[in-house]
Amino acid sequence: MGRNLTFSTFGKATAVFDRAELAEKVGKEGMGLPFLLRSIQDDYFNERFGTLPKGGTHNFLLHHPNLINAAVRLAMDSKYSVWGSELKESIRRYFREELWMEFEVFGEFLPHSGCYVDLDPTHKDKWQLPAARITNRHHPLIDPVNKLMVRRGMDVLEAIRPKAKKVFPWAWANTTYHLQHGTCRFGTDPERSVLDANCQSHEVKNLYVTDGSFMPSSLGVPATATIISNSLRVAYSIRERFIKREIDG
Ligand SMILES: Cc1cc2nc3c(=O)[nH]c(=O)nc-3n(C[C@H](O)[C@H](O)[C@H](O)COP(=O)(O)OP(=O)(O)OC[C@H]3O[C@@H](n4cnc5c(N)ncnc54)[C@H](O)[C@@H]3O)c2cc1C
Numbered sequence: 727m728g729r730n731l732t733f734s735t736f737g738k739a740t741a742v743f744d745r746a747e748l749a750e751k752v753g754k755e756g757m758g759l760p761f762l763l764r765s766i767q768d769d770y771f772n773e774r775f776g777t778l779p780k781g782g783t784h785n786f787l788l789h790h791p792n793l794i795n796a797a798v799r800l801a802m803d804s805k806y807s808v809w810g811s812e813l814k815e816s817i818r819r820y821f822r823e824e825l826w827m828e829f830e831v832f833g834e835f836l837p838h839s840g841c842y843v844d845l846d847p848t849h850k851d852k853w854q855l856p857a858a859r860i861t862n863r864h865h866p867l868i869d870p871v872n873k874l875m876v877r878r879g880m881d882v883l884e885a886i887r888p889k890a891k892k893v894f895p896w897a898w899a900n901t902t903y904h905l906q907h908g909t910c911r912f913g914t915d916p917e918r919s920v921l922d923a924n925c926q927s928h929e930v931k932n933l934y935v936t937d938g939s940f941m942p943s944s945l946g947v948p949a950t951a952t953i954i955s956n957s958l959r960v961a962y963s964i965r966e967r968f969i970k971r972e973i974d975g
Contacts, residue, residue, distance in 0.1 A: 733901045734944050735902070736872075737900070738830050740828040740893070743888065747888040760788065764785075769875050770946060778867040778871050829882070833899075835864075837865075838863075840863035841862050912925055916928035
């Protein structure tokens with residue numbers, strides 16, 4: 727337990743389009759839509775990647791339309807912070823002259839011995855129990871693949887017509903910390919897994935675990951739908967055991 731922690735690798739780039747040029751092409755109605763939301767998985771498996779032929783998912787979206795979120799990002803997300811008249815001008819341009827389109831990469835995060843949760847030998851929590859400690863190192867094969875996926879996403883943004891004024895990367899091979907999996911992975915071998923195929927603990931009878939921790943890998947896609955589907959599958963298997971009276975009511 728605690729081993730084989732996985733997150734998702736993360737990459738991102740943005741294209742800035744001229745609003746007027748786009749409106750000419752797609753019409754006023756097309757410009758009114760606040761969403762884009764198109765995912766592609768052309769690189770989900772890709773032999774071109776070499777040793778690790780597993781990539782992940784590109785999710786294309788419009789920059790979030792929330793006013794405050796946009797202003798904060800314009801102020802903070804550049805190499806240096808902007809404020810005052812420079813910030814006002816970039817906010818004006820952003821809402822009146824530009825349209826920002828971006829993609830996120832959710833890449834396969836291979837489990838390995840360098841990414842795990844354990845107990846901190848020195849730091850204690852408020853109950854004086856050893857605090858949980860996360861160690862996150864990327865498997866050496868995943869960053870090069872994620873960088874190729876970011877490059878491919880930028881190729882897509884650069885191919886759009888009318889042409890973007892600029893296309894620039896934010897992240898090539900980061901970690902998406904809010905997508906978490908592993909630490910109680912399922913499997914058939916009790917030596918190498920915590921849970922059995924139905925997510926019941928190998929060691930503790932009738933203990934089931936159905937959050938993201940059962941997953942042996944990160945999939946290369948945001949995993950919440952998989953976590954929910956698996957929970958339903960496990961719930962059916964528990965129901966069957968109740969019916970067969972393998973579990974007392
Ligand atoms: C900002 C943000 C954006 C996200 N966006 C996406 C997205 O776009 N797409 C996507 O697929 N996923 C997204 N996710 C990830 C998604 O929320 C998680 O993958 C999903 O919630 C994980 O489900 P889980 O059941 O593993 O854990 P959780 O949803 O965290 O459930 C764990 C539950 O256990 C409870 N709990 C903890 N300790 C105890 C205890 N001791 N006793 C009893 N109960 C306890 C907690 O209260 C919680 O309800 C996002 C997450 C965040 C934070």
